[in-house]
Amino acid sequence: MAAKLYTEKHEVPYYECDVTNYMTPAMLLNVIILISEKQNLDLGLGADFMEQFGLGWVVIQYDISIDRLPEINETISISTQATSYNRFFAFREFWMKDSDGKELVHVRSTWVTMNKSSRKMVTIPAAALEPYDSEPVKRLPRLKRPTKVEAADDVIEQKYQVRYYDIDGNGHVNNAHYLEWFTDVLPMDFLATHQPTAIYLRFENEVQYGHMIDSIVTKPIEVDGELTTNHQILVGDAVSATATIKWRNHD
Amino acid sequence: MAAKLYTEKHEVPYYECDVTNYMTPAMLLNVIILISEKQNLDLGLGADFMEQFGLGWVVIQYDISIDRLPEINETISISTQATSYNRFFAFREFWMKDSDGKELVHVRSTWVTMNKSSRKMVTIPAAALEPYDSEPVKRLPRLKRPTKVEAADDVIEQKYQVRYYDIDGNGHVNNAHYLEWFTDVLPMDFLATHQPTAIYLRFENEVQYGHMIDSIVTKPIEVDGELTTNHQILVGDAVSATATIKWRNHD
CATH class of the missing domain: 3.10.129.10 (Hotdog Thioesterase)
Incomplete structure (x- = not known):
């Protein structure tokens, strides 16, 4: 069974854009996180649900591919899917598409659950995963890591x-x-x-x-x-x- | 004839809010300006229309009354009306209401048209006013001015x-x-x-x-x-x- 997909439309206001009239990378992250929170709520897995375990979801890594950024006044559709997971890590994908269904942006991300008082990473509770129909896997997809800034760099x-x-x-x-x-x-x-x-x-x-x-x-x-x-x-x-x-x- | 009213709904995402989960004052300005730009477009008076005169609208003063700020995930309605004008100044009002129609925020604002090359204020072209059905007046409503910061202030x-x-x-x-x-x-x-x-x-x-x-x-x-x-x-x-x-x- 494929993981549940959640989709919403988003109209890009001028204040999510920069001087070029395209969405800023920071706003790109804001709007995808909004969509994932909406899916969480939709499945009864919002922040209140996580609170009962004393846990919160924390993203540790993003791998973002951009064909082009959404532009001012454009209506895009944004989808997300909690694709797969293992004991400590969950893998979530996002897609932004234009009105013709052409993919503009694809985001892959790795998440952990963190204990809110100790700020330590913990095993992901089964109840916080089950409703997504995510696939349990041994190894999550490997995301490209940033290249280090070296002492000799300009x-x-x-x-x-x-x-x-x-x-x-x-x-x-x-x-x-x-x-x-x-x-x-x-x-x-x-x-x-x-x-x-x-x-x-x-x-x-x-x-x-x-x-x-x-x-x-x-x-x-x-x-x-x-x-x-x-x-x-x-x-x-x-x-x-x-x-x-x-x-x-x-x- | 009353000036034309334009209204849109707006759902407040988390990233328009601060640590208290209420909309930031900066985002309040962003969303009302978005609504006024939508009314401009709706009446065929968008930025392209103003461009033919080499002009742009510039706001010079705001008087904002807040009963309470919109809060996270709330759907509000935002209305605007280009209420009145004289030769050099135009007066525009905005209202934010909750889902019961209760007024949360009322904004009054004064605008001028500015020549885009000289950056100088100019007479407002009649064509840029007529479609709003704004009322021509001798004197615009007087907006409260900020109090000066004085040398003796802490x-x-x-x-x-x-x-x-x-x-x-x-x-x-x-x-x-x-x-x-x-x-x-x-x-x-x-x-x-x-x-x-x-x-x-x-x-x-x-x-x-x-x-x-x-x-x-x-x-x-x-x-x-x-x-x-x-x-x-x-x-x-x-x-x-x-x-x-x-x-x-x-x-």
């Missing part, structure tokens, strides 16, 4: 203060903001003329309100014929998140 | 760098970000336990990409029985925007 670097509005209803920094810190460091000239084709993103340690973070990015270089940047977010010496982004020209 | 101050994602499709800073800069300066303790009841906001000079802005706020004090803060955004010595915000306790 980098650009900027500090950002975590702001009040970066914090969501759980009291944690909304994951989408990491994508803003990763990319804002790059020059406007570059951001306004390039669009990501792939984003590999890994979360390591939580950033908190009031933290000063250091966003470091390698200058765009060609790797295997694709323009690539490697990213790192640090709080002090601790790596909070890493990413690799591949880019194409776009006007 | 203030909190923080610098913010204007970021790439603060810029919208017109190449200008999206006005909603001013509200983030105004309020983020206040301590998290205060923001998480108070909700605005009124915001008087005035734009003076444009902030641009790369600018370092200085956000200054008076510590909350009681004025006429209401907790009040006065705000100022500076670029160097130039005042870019001012605001007065009244607050109530909320848990």
Whole structure:
């Protein structure tokens, strides 16, 4: 039996777009997470359900393929499926399609359940999986990991203060903001003329309100014929998140 | 004949809310502007129409009354009406209502048309007004002006760098970000336990990409029985925007 698919339409308002009138990568994460929360609710597995176990779902890795980003005023459909799982990890996919059903974006993601008081990863409770009809597997699909920023790399670097509005209803920094810190460091000239084709993103340690973070990015270089940047977010010496982004020209 | 009313429903996603699970004041501005742009389009008066005159609409002042902010997952209805105008100014109102039709938020705003090359204010073309059935008036309603921050005030101050994602499709800073800069300066303790009841906001000079802005706020004090803060955004010595915000306790 295939895992349950959940689909909703989404009309892209101007404030989810950047100066190029395409959806920002951060908003892309926001809207897919919204759709997965709606599926959770639909199946009676919302935040309240997880709360009875003292648990919350936490995403640890994203692998995002982008044909093109959704554009201003466009109505897209967004689907999600909790595809497979093992004892500690769950694998969830997302698709964004245009009005002709053409795939624009495909996201693969790895999740864990975390004990809300100890902040430790725990075995996923069977009751929190069963209604999705996900497939139990020995090994989850392997997601591409970001390439490390090396000491010899030519980098650009900027500090950002975590702001009040970066914090969501759980009291944690909304994951989408990491994508803003990763990319804002790059020059406007570059951001306004390039669009990501792939984003590999890994979360390591939580950033908190009031933290000063250091966003470091390698200058765009060609790797295997694709323009690539490697990213790192640090709080002090601790790596909070890493990413690799591949880019194409776009006007 | 009353001016044409335009209404749309809006479901509030988590990423338009802050740690209290209520819509942020910045998102409140984003969604009302979206609704006014939809009315403009509906009447054939979108950005393309204004472009033929080389003009764009610019808001110069907001007077926002808040009974309570919309909350996470709530479906509200948002209405707008281009109520009245004279030669240089147009007056537009917005209403947010809950599902029982109870008014949550009422916004009154003053607009001008600006020549896109000279960045100068010009007479509003009749063709850009006629389809709204707005009422021509000698004097527009007087909106409350923000109270000045005075040299003797006890203030909190923080610098913010204007970021790439603060810029919208017109190449200008999206006005909603001013509200983030105004309020983020206040301590998290205060923001998480108070909700605005009124915001008087005035734009003076444009902030641009790369600018370092200085956000200054008076510590909350009681004025006429209401907790009040006065705000100022500076670029160097130039005042870019001012605001007065009244607050109530909320848990």
